Amino acid sequence: MANPRGFLEVRRAPAPERPPQERVRDYAEIYGTLPEDELRHQASRCMDCGVPFCNNACPLGNLIPDWNDLARVGDWRRAIDQLHATNNFPEFTGLICPAPCESACVLDIDDDPVMIKQIEYWTINHAFEQGWVVPEPPETRTGRHVAVVGSGPAGMAAAAELNKVGHRVTVYERDEAPGGMMRFGVPDAKLEKWMIDRRIAILEQEGIEFRYNVEVGRDLPVERLRADHDAVVLAIGSRVERDLEMPGRDLDGVHLAMPYLYARNRWVAESQGRPAKHAPREISAAGRRVVVIGGGDTGMDCVSNALREGAEDVLLLDVYPEVPASGRYPNTPWPVQPRRLVTTYALEEGGERRFGRQVLGLEGTGGRVSHVVAREVTGESSRSLTPIEGSEFAIEADLVLIAVGFTGPEHAGLLDDLGIAYDRRGNVRAGSYATSVDGVFAAGDARVGASLIVTAIAEGRRCARVVEAALR
Numbered sequence: 297m298a299n300p301r302g303f304l305e306v307r308r309a310p311a312p313e314r315p316p317q318e319r320v321r322d323y324a325e326i327y328g329t330l331p332e333d334e335l336r337h338q339a340s341r342c343m344d345c346g347v348p349f350c351n352n353a354c355p356l357g358n359l360i361p362d363w364n365d366l367a368r369v370g371d372w373r374r375a376i377d378q379l380h381a382t383n384n385f386p387e388f389t390g391l392i393c394p395a396p397c398e399s400a401c402v403l404d405i406d407d408d409p410v411m412i413k414q415i416e417y418w419t420i421n422h423a424f425e426q427g428w429v430v431p432e433p434p435e436t437r438t439g440r441h442v443a444v445v446g447s448g449p450a451g452m453a454a455a456a457e458l459n460k461v462g463h464r465v466t467v468y469e470r471d472e473a474p475g476g477m478m479r480f481g482v483p484d485a486k487l488e489k490w491m492i493d494r495r496i497a498i499l500e501q502e503g504i505e506f507r508y509n510v511e512v513g514r515d516l517p518v519e520r521l522r523a524d525h526d527a528v529v530l531a532i533g534s535r536v537e538r539d540l541e542m543p544g545r546d547l548d549g550v551h552l553a554m555p556y557l558y559a560r561n562r563w564v565a566e567s568q569g570r571p572a573k574h575a576p577r578e579i580s581a582a583g584r585r586v587v588v589i590g591g592g593d594t595g596m597d598c599v600s601n602a603l604r605e606g607a608e609d610v611l612l613l614d615v616y617p618e619v620p621a622s623g624r625y626p627n628t629p630w631p632v633q634p635r636r637l638v639t640t641y642a643l644e645e646g647g648e649r650r651f652g653r654q655v656l657g658l659e660g661t662g663g664r665v666s667h668v669v670a671r672e673v674t675g676e677s678s679r680s681l682t683p684i685e686g687s688e689f690a691i692e693a694d695l696v697l698i699a700v701g702f703t704g705p706e707h708a709g710l711l712d713d714l715g716i717a718y719d720r721r722g723n724v725r726a727g728s729y730a731t732s733v734d735g736v737f738a739a740g741d742a743r744v745g746a747s748l749i750v751t752a753i754a755e756g757r758r759c760a761r762v763v764e765a766a767l768r
């Protein structure tokens with residue numbers, strides 16, 4: 297921290313994004329990067345706090361004040377080494393992490409936080425451009441073979457770390473391509489998929505084998521999996537979507553969010569000539585009045601896709617109260633991460649969000665949905681809602697997407713066949729990453745419930761250490 301008054305002299309610059317009205321016409325990345333000079337300037341705002349709350353808030357324990365200082369002096373080579381020391385895939389977190397580090401930045405108490413995410417993203421992009429990110433295969437092999445089931449960020453990180461220490465690693469993935477939710481949930485507008493392919497190519501050159509279209513528990517029996525490997529890491533995500541039991545749920549035109557997002561991501565891949573399973577067109581927002589139920593990341597990504605498809609209109613109903621202008625509800629004060637963003641990229645492009653709206657049921661004609669019936673509510677959690685008397689209303693809709701979260705990993709097939717024990721929320725019980733079954737470990741959303749990419753990478757890394765200790 298060369299200039300101890302940097303944070304007083306330099307204002308936070310807005311993170312660049314393409315104009316909403318332009319970007320909504322395509323699927324290309326919406327984010328941009330500031331020029332190098334400006335980023336170095338921004339890095340000088342870091343106060344190098346005695347207690348770096350940013351470092352503590354980051355599930356990866358990223359050494360943020362250290363690389364902020366390296367960024368300030370333009371030592372990008374050392375900055376990327378520092379970044380890679382704690383994070384295998386900074387290109388994903390630098391782009392779409394909701395940045396708990398920034399919410400915990402001490403400046404955020406009464407100023408704008410340091411733009412940590414932009415600095416991270418610039419550092420890794422620059423490192424790729426300079427050719428500094430190259431395969432680093434292990435010098436020796438241990439003779440041990442580990443199976444990683446699932447190629448989302450948790451599986452990718454576990455595979456990378458286990459390969460690094462010399463184990464042979466095979467990643468089994470039931471989808472046609474790697475990345476998990478980063479590929480099939482997150483739209484290209486947030487994360488273009490070539491970025492995942494670029495990283496996978498490096499992992500392959502380091503010696504990791506990826507096998508796609510293999511659903512373990514169905515295409516590959518668990519007995520075979522166990523017999524062929526010395527250890528198994530379950531990184532299968534939290535894939536069971538929470539549904540809403542309500543009148544009209546079985547009408548045509550009512551879908552869970554993930555089948556819609558899978559279809560849209562496959563459609564984009566197909567239209568760009570990338571290999572993808574054929575995307576069925578029956579769940580389409582084109583020309584439709586779309587209502588999205590649920591205001592989290594998944595709901596926002598539904599809005600973004602529906603707008604790009606040319607929906608007639610898009611309305612998002614969020615049961616939570618309006619986000620205060622400060623961006624924080626009283627129960628998430630600094631340094632806790634805010635629960636909802638005041639604005640999100642999708643709503644800047646179009647559509648409308650209404651807070652404090654609880655859906656009661658759906659009505660239809662001829663078996664197809666025509667209206668969403670809802671009411672206004674107050675209360676800070678979905679468990680403590682108070683309806684506002686006489687506030688019921690009905691909205692026209694011919695596509696309804698339910699995006700109200702995930703309940704946990706799929707039990708049928710792989711997990712039940714292995715005889716895995718669950719915690720009280722239905723996640724894989726693996727307190728210290730080892731499951732109830734000898735030689736089987738778990739990481740990521742499957743273990744902790746639906747979370748974030750940064751958490752999944754951290755999970756994969758920590759799990760790998762436990763597997764490594766067990767194998768040695």
Ligand SMILES: Cc1cc2nc3c(=O)[nH]c(=O)nc-3n(C[C@H](O)[C@H](O)[C@H](O)COP(=O)(O)OP(=O)(O)OC[C@H]3O[C@@H](n4cnc5c(N)ncnc54)[C@H](O)[C@@H]3O)c2cc1C
Nearest residue numbers: 446448449450470476477481512533740741747748749752
């Ligand atoms: C729509 C959406 C948007 C999101 N946006 C963001 C965001 O902007 N920022 C952020 O930080 N986080 C975001 N998240 C959350 C983030 O994507 C997840 O927390 C993260 O991907 C979890 O990683 P994971 O590796 O544990 O599981 P997943 O990414 O779910 O990967 C699990 C993998 O296991 C595979 N699999 C499952 N069962 C089997 C089997 N039996 N055999 C073989 N393979 C199997 C699946 O096909 C999948 O590829 C978003 C999530 C969603 C749904």
